[in-house]
Amino acid sequence: MRFMGMNKQDWILFIGFSVVTLLGPIIFSPIGAGYPDLLQKFAIYGIFALGFNILFGLTGYLSFGHAAFLGVGSYTAVWTFKLLSMNPIPAIIFATIIGGLFSAAIGFISLRRTGIYFSILTLAFAQMSYNLAYSVLTPITNGETGLQLTQDDPRALDVALGRDYGAVLPSSDLFGIDMTGYPGFYFCGVMLIICFFISLRIFRSPFGMMLRAVKSNQNRMNYTGLNTRPYALTAFIISGMYAGLAGGLLAVTDPLAGAERMQWTASGEVVLMTILGGAGTLLGPVIGAGVIKYFENIFSAFNDNILEQAFSFLPETLQHIMVQVSSLFVGEGWHLTLGALFMLIVIFLPGGLMEGMRRIRNLFVSKPPGGTGSGGSADTPVQNPA
Amino acid sequence: MSILNIVDLNKSFGGLRALSNVNLSIDKASVHAIIGPNGAGKSTLLNCFVGRLEPDTGSVTFDGKSLLGIKPHEINQLGVSRVFQTPEIFGDLTVLDNVMIPGFARRDGAFRINAWNPVRRKGPIAEKAMAMLKDVDLDDKADQIAGQLSRGDKRRLELAMCVVQDPKLLLLDEPTAGMSRADTNKTIELMQTIAKRGVTMVVIEHDMHVVFSLAHKISVLAQGTVIAEDLPEKIKGDPRVQEAYLGGAHL
Numbered sequence: 165m166r167f168m169g170m171n172k173q174d175w176i177l178f179i180g181f182s183v184v185t186l187l188g189p190i191i192f193s194p195i196g197a198g199y200p201d202l203l204q205k206f207a208i209y210g211i212f213a214l215g216f217n218i219l220f221g222l223t224g225y226l227s228f229g230h231a232a233f234l235g236v237g238s239y240t241a242v243w244t245f246k247l248l249s250m251n252p253i254p255a256i257i258f259a260t261i262i263g264g265l266f267s268a269a270i271g272f273i274s275l276r277r278t279g280i281y282f283s284i285l286t287l288a289f290a291q292m293s294y295n296l297a298y299s300v301l302t303p304i305t306n307g308e309t310g311l312q313l314t315q316d317d318p319r320a321l322d323v324a325l326g327r328d329y330g331a332v333l334p335s336s337d338l339f340g341i342d343m344t345g346y347p348g349f350y351f352c353g354v355m356l357i358i359c360f361f362i363s364l365r366i367f368r369s370p371f372g373m374m375l376r377a378v379k380s381n382q383n384r385m386n387y388t389g390l391n392t393r394p395y396a397l398t399a400f401i402i403s404g405m406y407a408g409l410a411g412g413l414l415a416v417t418d419p420l421a422g423a424e425r426m427q428w429t430a431s432g433e434v435v436l437m438t439i440l441g442g443a444g445t446l447l448g449p450v451i452g453a454g455v456i457k458y459f460e461n462i463f464s465a466f467n468d469n470i471l472e473q474a475f476s477f478l479p480e481t482l483q484h485i486m487v488q489v490s491s492l493f494v495g496e497g498w499h500l501t502l503g504a505l506f507m508l509i510v511i512f513l514p515g516g517l518m519e520g521m522r523r524i525r526n527l528f529v530s531k532p533p534g535g536t537g538s539g540g541s542a543d544t545p546v547q548n549p550a
Numbered sequence: 551m552s553i554l555n556i557v558d559l560n561k562s563f564g565g566l567r568a569l570s571n572v573n574l575s576i577d578k579a580s581v582h583a584i585i586g587p588n589g590a591g592k593s594t595l596l597n598c599f600v601g602r603l604e605p606d607t608g609s610v611t612f613d614g615k616s617l618l619g620i621k622p623h624e625i626n627q628l629g630v631s632r633v634f635q636t637p638e639i640f641g642d643l644t645v646l647d648n649v650m651i652p653g654f655a656r657r658d659g660a661f662r663i664n665a666w667n668p669v670r671r672k673g674p675i676a677e678k679a680m681a682m683l684k685d686v687d688l689d690d691k692a693d694q695i696a697g698q699l700s701r702g703d704k705r706r707l708e709l710a711m712c713v714v715q716d717p718k719l720l721l722l723d724e725p726t727a728g729m730s731r732a733d734t735n736k737t738i739e740l741m742q743t744i745a746k747r748g749v750t751m752v753v754i755e756h757d758m759h760v761v762f763s764l765a766h767k768i769s770v771l772a773q774g775t776v777i778a779e780d781l782p783e784k785i786k787g788d789p790r791v792q793e794a795y796l797g798g799a800h801l
Binding site for chain 1: 600621622623626627631632634638639640641642643647650651652654655656658659660661662663664665666667668669711715
């Protein structure tokens, strides 16, 4: 049974994903994550990681510079707000396009090398962009202060349509709906669903198969009559467009763009998200992004007072020691927790959280006899990693 | 009618002369075996056909077009497929995917973004791939990950990946090396069927059983030069060949 070329399992996966996203405020409220600020971060970084996964998960090219495209997307979106309109739609369209163009240029050069040299090249380009944004490009990026909206921005399209924001600093709005709070989250959530759908189509398509082949054996690809570089470059550009869109959405929910968004730590974060969730799987990167943003939020909010309360059952000296030790892992030091978590995942679950889920499922579901993997009906897709 | 012409091919690695003035002409729809002792330059010669190595001087012409200075994927798109000495397959993908990818390469060319419609188990490419897998007895392993196959299965898979493209010229570098006698015989049968379809084949092989059951013509390479080229039965009795290749022992 097929509809729009997609089989039943994929539709269930897609509809399930959409439902969880749209019901996010209800589903995530028991764990204290049901508020729009955090949920839209889940969605935005989910998009970032989904795109990164198309490059890293499928072709195996590990980019350490994708934050550059995120930053470019943010700057583009803020400039679109300033020059054209406070409507988020032109902003994200331009952010996606400019993210794509920027990644085409960087990808074209970086993809001349593979492996560690490719990674270093992308890292170098991203750091270059970061430093340029701080120094030479100050007229465009407003340097250290970051690019902000002002009351006397031209906003040509808004003016032409007779929209006047008066004396207050405008915030982005979609035809009158203010992009803060829940509407802001739902805007990002719908984008995440669209991006997930595109990613799903790519994963199941012949193009996706070619990208896996790039990861598997480029030599054989060449001798099979396939030109590997345009395939890798296309994947690079698609992931750059996803990153640009994510950057644009960051600006939509908070119209301000700073260079720190381009720093290498931000590039590293998306690598962590993808690997933590499971590189090369469809859902993994989104889950990884959610887990990291969730922990960032929880652990960085802890302070010594909360810790003292948590260990108040202990004798005073012991309490003091415990607070001292655990305070290293929370607040500003929450990255230490993240690092520990990441190490545990890489050592014990190289396939990420998705592999963990698969292992748990295998404990409960006995394999069919003979088990040659899928072995389903003739209509199942050839590879089906959810 | 020859399909592949090699004229005065020379290739040196530093001071070592790997190929010196090699001349070869491969007839259309024939099986041409290249034999010779280790280090005779057989693999080097093959590498010069597929764009892996650039010869110092000389020419390689396939179907009227020069194969020198163009990329491996362009050479393949002209109709030249190659089986390697150690199987080059897509180890992370399923066996069926491995055979479908060459199918897509033949249909869509070197690069095409076909990212919207899913890969299907029905349709000409998948069906042709399944039929090909049946020919090499791998149809029951279609859903397995190719990297987990046995070495013999991997070699047959690679052969299937090349044959499914309907190449005009198939280059095989020791296709039966390391195979059991039974597997070797199966592979010989398979190659005979492929040959009957009119595919031109160039085979590098050490196993004389394979060479004499397949080849229409044999070239003997020693120290980078062709020292003899003839019909199999004549090569058997050629004293120069026995001297170079078999160290003077009688066959």
